[in-house]
Amino acid sequence: MMGLLQRLGATTLGITERIGRGHLFLLYVLGGFPSLLPRFGLVIKQIYASGVLSLLIIAVSGLFVGMVLALQGYNTLVDFGATESLGVVVALSLVRELGPVMGALLFAGRAGSALTAEIGLMKATEQLSAMEMMAVNPLHRVVAPRLLGGIIAMPLLAAIFSAVGIIGGYLVAVGLLGVDEGAFWSQMQAKVDLFDDVASGVIKSVVFGFVVTWIALFEGYDAVPTSEGVSRATTRTVVHASLAVLGLNFILTALMFGDD
Amino acid sequence: MSAEPVNSQQHSMPEAWVRIRGLRYTRGEQVIFDGVDMDIPRGRLTAIMGPSGTGKTTLLRLIGGQLHADAGTVEVAGQNVAALRSKALYRLRKRMGMLFQNGALLTDLSVFDNVAFPLREHTRLPELMIRDLVLMKLHAVGLRGARELMPAQLSGGMARRVALARAIALDPEMVLFDEPFTGQDPISLGVLVSLLRSLTDALGLTSVVVSHDVQESLSIADYVYVISAGRVVEHGAPEALQQSTSPWVQQFLQGQSDGPVPFHYPAPDYRTDLLADSP
């Protein structure tokens, strides 16, 4: 019994300590943001790197998710004779929820794990140490541009996910199920609100991009500098980032859509 | 064990650029340094020798401010490294270069960009001038032709030479060399030895060479420290060191396996260890 309590206490302390270190890490990294402005090329490079990594998988997943949404939505709507609203259902689901959430989950699996491995290996091969000795702060030079890059790339990827998803939904709805094309688009245009729906989706994906990239970079920076340590850290990134995205999505949804 | 200098000319040495006093450093249970005093003179080449695992790399990190002593002080250029705030520490580090044991080249940059890295980070020189400076440094280590290669395409010895070129890119006042001779063929070894010597003599560089290569270290050093088991066991000019009567130093210099220095990492008795029935 004592042993169990002791282990519980030790684990709790360990987790608390790691969370604390994660926040300190973030603080130092954010301190490097001002110095990125005159060297924005570094950030562009990272947007490109993580964006390109995730682009294909995001586009393909978006297409299939949009197609499934159309199929499922049609089955429900057809009972009420409301199939011309199918465009709205597909678009709202994608823009509000699935684009940001699925996009972030895929981003965590693809770009997040790659970031952790990259930073972890840089640590294991003493590249970060070498930078410190060259009087270059790796948190500012290496980590900060990657964080900002992730924050900018994520909403773009989520938008691509939603856009491709809507095309997938359109293909199934109009091409396969025979929904009226005009109704599909015009209802979508009328019912999807730029501020309520699109902006809230963008806010979500900015938050997710920030959290996923932060977790990925911290796991890499905090990894035990061995091959095993880096591989563990990579796994942890995917697990923790995915859970964080799903949990935060609930909170953000409750905040943004809870009272209307 | 004697820690007195074996030569009597120490008072004629120039001022110390690095001054270590009463240094104690531990890693968990393991005591790596216990009461180390060291003076590294400005503008000279100092070799620090010792068996592998004694903490030579650790010592360089303590000098560079990446690790902090448990007790005692490390002063570089008159500043207590452990007490510096990060701005001041970074300012001090611009005045020193460090050659890492494995090179530690940035793997996503080419050889050229690696050497150019400190120049681009810390100076506003035009790209044309950076190019000239980089090619000069690469030429000095014989790798001007390898500028387009990526670090993954280099051998260990080549990577270390590129790292050396990078360490001297900003013309620092002091360079810490961690095992510069490891993995070099006889030709590049000879070139490296004379390069270290000429950098020190021509530029007035303060060089610290950490090595377990006895011959090379003795042949280029102005002053030598031998460390083992957390202490300085001998120091002095190379000639004086070779005359040392310490059985310890003689064993290390001659590379004998028998003597006061154990070859084995601390372990229980071999025979009982082998005969033990429990795993």
Ligand SMILES: Nc1ncnc2c1ncn2[C@@H]1O[C@H](COP(=O)(O)OP(=O)(O)O)[C@@H](O)[C@H]1O
């Ligand atoms: N990251 C580390 N964690 C734990 N122990 C370490 C670490 N790095 C080095 N050591 C220990 O510190 C001692 C000195 O290491 P090091 O300075 O690398 O020796 P040297 O460079 O003289 O070969 C070694 O015994 C090693 O076991």
Ligand SMILES: [Mg+2]
């Ligand atoms: Mg070493």
